[in-house]
Amino acid sequence: MSEYQYYEFLAVDRPLDADEMSQVRALSTRADITSTRFVNEYHWGDFRGDTTKLVERFYDAHLYYANWGSRRLVLRLPAGSLTAKKANVYALDESLSAWTHSGHTLVDFSVSSEDGAEWEFDTSYDLSAFVGLRAELAAGDLRPLYLAWLAGLTVWELADDDEDEYARTVEPPVPAGLASLTGSQRALADFLGVDADLLAAAAEGSGPATANAVDRSALAAFVAGLPAADKDALLVEAALGTAPSPGPQLLARYRATAVPAPRGGTARRSAAELLDAAHRRRTERRQHERTARAAAEESRARAAAKAREAHLERLAQDTEQAWRDVDGLIAQKKSGAYDAAVALLMDLRDLEARTGGTADFDRRAGELRAAHRGKPSLMQRFDDMGISK
Template sequence: MSEYQYYEFLALDRPLDEDQVRQVRALSTRADITPTRFVNEYHWGDFRGDTTRLVEQFYDAHLYYANWGSRRLVLRLPDGSLPAKEATAYAMEDALGVWTQSGHTLLDFSVSSEDGGEWEFETSYTLSAFVGLRVELAAGDLRALYVAWLAGLTAWELAEDDEENYAREVEPPVPAGLASLTGPQRALAEFLGVDADLLAVAAEDSRPATTEVLDPTALAAFVAGLPAADKDALLVEAALTTASPGARLLARYRAATTIPGPRDVTGRRTAAELLDMAYRRRTDRRQREKVAQAAAEQARARAAAEAQEARLVKLAENTEQAWSEVDGLIAQKKAGAYDAAVELLGDLRALEARTGGTVDFDRRAGELRAAHRGKPSLMQRFDVMGIPSS
């Protein structure tokens, strides 16, 4: 198996300066590097740089995947946009890591090679599929974090880990709208290999996503009540980055005015409960699919039998004409014509079998075989059909 690795970095809040570009260029001479983007593909060898350090110091997003299954997405947000304490509630070993560096919160979404399986190159990714997650997270939409937590559960289930861990692990706060993920969130779920049945049962306790209509008067009253230090921090954030502090302000407003859901009040589900629910849903779904597949196969068989019956009724009106058609098809010396000839011969055999035997058919088909034994492609079709030699 040939090796393949993909590396991409994006600077979203501010571009790299000339010195930073030189530092990055020193790590790779073949990469496509601009002040806002780094991308390279490796078919041999490895990237010499420290990808984590590059995101901590220079970039706001990093994507990596390899054809042996490893996948990684790292996002960097100003701590004021997403406090690490809030994100840490969703941290899961081998699925989501959270840490802070120089006033930023870093989110490390990952799947190890042991968990991910060999990469399917029919589906490839670029960071453009995921950068929308930063805006969503800054606005208080934490569905991506919950999706990452589910990815950790998916890996646990595949690894058949200690069931006591499942019983102890309790789900983090369930965001609204899990049943209707956004495009970037769906891409993340696919990228991390989240089990679809697990996501479906987790969404059962998620409030529907709603189109928000803000009340300007209520929002103004909320802003007026904020501590002066918080307002100052929002203004400083607006001055120092291209990221909008409005998203974080709206997130705080929503958190202060949202009515708690049922699980916020009565308690959350354990990993064991979710995995059991997913197993039952998966089993039921597969049984329904099996029944539906069997019904579809029966319907196809009935349709084929009805079509053959119609052909045989028409064929019985003039079998000699059918034998002439077989001769004409064979004379074309084309694969498609040979297939049509064999199909017609099958109908002729089936028609004669209805009268109690196929003696005449075997004789005439054998004569055909002898007459055209110099046509290997036709002879192969005759062999498959079981036409005897004369």
């Protein structure tokens, strides 16, 4: 199997300084490296660095995928905007883990191929599709974490080997808006291989996206009540570029104090219930698709039959001219003209067959064959058509 690996790192909150860039350059002589980005593709060999340590020390996002199915996205954000404890509520060994390092929370979305099959890439990926997830998580939008949990369930369903564990495992808190993901979240679901039917089943227990909306007046009141020293510090850090944008931090702090919207009494579901619901949806969807394909095929067949009937009706208006056209086509002594002549002969045979027999056609076609028996290419076409010798 041919090998392909893609590595990319982004520094979002601050660029790397000269010393840090020197350390990174020592890990790869072929990578495209700037103060904010590292990217390299491998068709042989491997990256010498420790990708986890690079994100812990220098970068805010890391993307990796290989054509044997391994996929990984690591995001680093200030621990004050998302704690590892909160993220790990959604953790599954198959798809998500989170930890704290030097004042940051690192969220690791990882899925590996279990069957060794080569991953067929319909599209390539880069971090620009996913980096918006950092701001969403920092602002309190936990849909990316729930998607990772669903990715783990997708792996479980493919494994299909521990139904008792499926029944014991209960879903984590379901964030609102699963039925209307953001662009970055849709990219994450695709990247992690979240089953579309499983996502649709999970979305039935999710509130509307409007539940994520922020009440402007309530937020304004919250900001007004913050200590002046906190607001001054946020503005100074934002002006100097020494800290991330204060927007997500403020939203996260606001949402942490806001009263959560009720979920309407929806009970938390087990993994087994979700997988069963996904199976039902998948079965129904495929049946609908089969029915739609059959209806479309039937419609196409009716249209083709109608067009065929109209063609034969036009031919019936002057069959003698059609026979003369056959003679003219054969006289050209060209492969394409022979094909057209045989097609016209088929039309004449079908036209006569509508009246209950083909005796006159057989006679005239036989005479035609006898007249042109010295043309082997034409004779082969006559044989294929069933015009007797």
